[in-house]
Amino acid sequence: MMGRLYTVSGPAGVGKGTLVDLACAMDPSLFLSISCTTREVRPGEKDGVNYHYISEARFDQMVREDAFFEWASVHGHRYGTPCAPVEQALAAGRSAILEIDVQGSAQVKLRRSDTIRIFVLPPSWQALKGRLIARARDPLKDVAVRLKNAYHELEEGLKFDYAIENGEREAAARDLLRVIRAEDPGEFALARQRGKIEALLNSYGEVETIC
Numbered sequence: 001m002m003g004r005l006y007t008v009s010g011p012a013g014v015g016k017g018t019l020v021d022l023a024c025a026m027d028p029s030l031f032l033s034i035s036c037t038t039r040e041v042r043p044g045e046k047d048g049v050n051y052h053y054i055s056e057a058r059f060d061q062m063v064r065e066d067a068f069f070e071w072a073s074v075h076g077h078r079y080g081t082p083c084a085p086v087e088q089a090l091a092a093g094r095s096a097i098l099e100i101d102v103q104g105s106a107q108v109k110l111r112r113s114d115t116i117r118i119f120v121l122p123p124s125w126q127a128l129k130g131r132l133i134a135r136a137r138d139p140l141k142d143v144a145v146r147l148k149n150a151y152h153e154l155e156e157g158l159k160f161d162y163a164i165e166n167g168e169r170e171a172a173a174r175d176l177l178r179v180i181r182a183e184d185p186g187e188f189a190l191a192r193q194r195g196k197i198e199a200l201l202n203s204y205g206e207v208e209t210i211c
Contacts (some may be wrong), residue, residue: 003031003090005112006107006180007098008079010120011150013132015166020099020171023180024067030180031089031096035063039077061115069098070107081108102156111184118179118188119157120172121165121196122150125203151204154197163193 010016024030037051038059047053054062059078062068071080081098088098098108102119109115122128129151132143157163162179166172179185186192 001093001191003092003094003096003179005086005090005096005098005108006118007100007108007115008118008176009100009102009105009153009160011122011128011153012146013128013135013170014120014122014150015131015169016120017099018169019164019166019173020097022098022169023176026173026188027177029094031086031094033081033086033096033098035079035081036068036080037077051079069111070100070104072104091179091180094182097180099191102153105160106156116162116179118159118176119160119163119197121154121157121163121193123165123167125200127167152203154201157197158194159189160190162188163190163191163197164188165196 008020020032034050034052036054037057038054038056039051041047041050041053041107042059045051056078059071059080062080062082063071067083068080069083069086073079073080081100086096086098098105100108105115105117105168109117112114122131125147129143129146129147130144133140162185164175164179175188177183179188
């Protein structure tokens with residue numbers, strides 16, 4: 001039996017990567033896709049673990065061969081999700097997860113209409129700001145930009161199949177597994193979670209007071 005393909009998306013700082021890593025640790029049968037990138041390896045990163053680090057020429061070749069589910073240029077470098085490892089995992093009956101931004105998720109859905117899309121929600125704007133600051137990657141002025149970008153990502157979240165709130169990460173990871181394992185996932189269906197997304201969108205004015 002073929003496995004199922006899932007994308008997990010959400011705004012920067014929402015903790016989607018952490019949830020996916022926890023879910024994969026809880027269920028080693030899951031296949032986590034590793035993206036390709038043309039940027040250099042950063043300190044502490046490992047090829048084949050964080051990314052597959054490839055040359056511009058190799059990336060061009062893969063684009064010509066239609067070897068990516070999706071790809072994009074970000075800050076002067078290119079990133080792409082390779083098809084072959086994912087297709088192999090699905091053929092072997094494993095569920096595959098792509099941890100990806102909302103635009104990439106939309107591209108994957110166009111390529112494979114049976115893709116199941118899961119959106120990760122922050123509990124509040126204040127919580128999202130705190131996480132962005134805590135990870136210490138961005139200057140404060142960029143945190144404000146990311147929070148505003150999150151509004152548009154939340155709008156896109158209304159087009160997903162499921163939504164999970166990342167309040168307490170272990171609990172949220174178990175919720176993610178419930179969806180992937182089809183263990184009564186109705187609680188997280190978009191129809192049930194739409195109100196949470198709309199409440200966050202409607203409280204967007206908080207961004208002006210917390211930035």
